[in-house]
Amino acid sequence: MRVAVVTESFLPQVNGVTNTVGRILEHLAAHGHDALVVAPRPGPSVYAGFPVVAVPGVGLPGYREFKLGLPTRRVERLLREFGPDLVHLASPIALGAAGARAARRLGVPCVAVFQTDVAGFARAYGFRGTDAMIWSWIRHIHRQADITLVPSRASYEQLSAQGVPRLALWARGVDAARFNPAHRDQTLREWLLGDREVLVGYVGRLAGDKRVHLLACLADLPKVRIVAxxxxxxxxxxxxxxxxxxxxxxxxxxxxxxAYASLDVFVHTGADDTFGQCVQEAMASGVPVVAPAVGGPLDLVRHEHTGLLFAPDDTDELRRRVAELVASPALRARYGAKAREAVLTRSWASVCDELLGHYSQVLTGRRPLEHALG
Known part of the structure; x- marks a missing residue:
């Protein structure tokens, strides 16, 4: 099949959207499908053997490094020339809106993947009182899709409450060979530890929406070196x-x-994550996770089994949870082993096969199954 992927983010930006699109393209190539990628510039001209067409992008206020693709009319022309069987919208906001409109005008089925809590992102950068306007726009985009795939139960409930129809769960995969306890590096640990004994770390974008400043409440814990x-x-x-x-x-x-495998405790600070891929990568690395009890991490971290959860805005509870793990190597080892065990079946191959199943449903004209939450 021929799939046009219109993505709000792509290389050189490294984030959850980029990572997911990359794995999808690699899977399509491995299975003999054809694809075209439309993404904000700058970026590569080819990925996984598929052409990548860059369109103008603009930096977001307060986060100029993040480029948002502009919804130009060129998108429809590109799709018309490519002749896709299906249009895949990756985290559609602006460029994705042009992709949705083009798919409708061309009469091509459309699959949208919800991956960014835009309202939460906007609040994190000082845009208060914009929730209603943002959700109205998100509904407008996703109602044009034949199906909207969401990464977690929290996102499913959020979009359902906002009136977005035709929802189904579609999680993310993890490379359990790449993220593996076997990569623990004692030399790296000694360099990072200095005169401390326990590495408590975060991996991801260092940005306001990730609330990395919360790590400061852990800095004076005895024996602890913070790694970001x-x-x-x-x-x-x-x-x-x-x-x-x-x-x-x-x-x-x-x-x-x-770096992942050499940590003793992984701390996830963001409260607006629709999934939390870094949480899953830490778990695959055999590292116990402390995460906020909200959003995507609720599907990943089983409290007092694979890690610990804390109330999102309670730094005292965050500190207590981390201190509990710092004080007990045996608890860290038990949670870490259970964490890896929990994600071993979540390969990218199986997750992308599931995506192809959604494509098939849409292409054959069958009404996509909406996953009921139990």
């Missing part, structure tokens, strides 16, 4: 806020695998 892996606009303020923290910057490949 990643880059973003909040890096300078985080470095000033926690001078004792280790901030190795953006890591990829083997360095990222080693």
């Amino acid at each position: 892996v990643g880059d973003g606009p909040a890096a300078p303020s985080l470095r000033a806020l926690i001078p004792s923290a280790a901030l190795p910057g953006f890591l990829s490949g083997q360095a990222l695998s080693a």
Whole structure:
């Protein structure tokens, strides 16, 4: 089949949307399908053997590094020339809206993937009172899709309450070989630890919407060295806020695998995550997770089994949860082993096969099954 992927984010931006689109394209290539990618510039011209067409993008206020694709009329022309059997909208906001409109005008089925809590993102950057307007726009886009795939039960309930129809759950995969306890690196640990004994870390974008400043409440825990892996606009303020923290910057490949596996405790600080891929990667690495009891992490972290949950805005509880794990190597080991066990079946191959099943339903004209939440 021929799939046109219109994505709000792609390389060189590294985030959940980019990562998911990359895995989808690799799966399509491996199974002999054809694809076209439309994404904001700058970016590669080819990925997984498929052409990537870049359209103009604009940096967001307060986060200029994040480029939002502009909904140009060129999108419809590109899709018409490619002749897709199906249009895939990855986290549609602006460029995705143009993709939805083009699919409708061309009479092509459309699958939308909800992946970004835009209203929560806007609030994090000071745009208060915009929720109603944002949700109206999201409804407008997703009502044009034959199906909207959501990554977690929390997102399903959120979109259902907002009147978005034809919803189905579609989670994310994890590479259990790449993210594996075997990558634990004692030399790296010694370098990061210095005179401390326990590494408590975060991996992801260092940005306001990820609330990385909450790590500061853990900095004076006895024996603890805070590690924040990643880059973003909040890096300078985080470095000033926690001078004792280790901030190795953006890591990829083997360095990222080693960083995850070398942690003793993983702390997820964001409260607006629709899934929480970094949580799943930490779990695959055999690291117990402390995460807010909201959004995507609720589907991933089983409290007092694979990790611990805390009330999203309660820094005292966050501190207590982390301190509990810091004090008990045996508890860390037990939760870490259970965490890895919990995600071993979530391969990208199986997840992308499930996506192809959704494509098939849409292409054959069958009404997609809406997953009921139990």
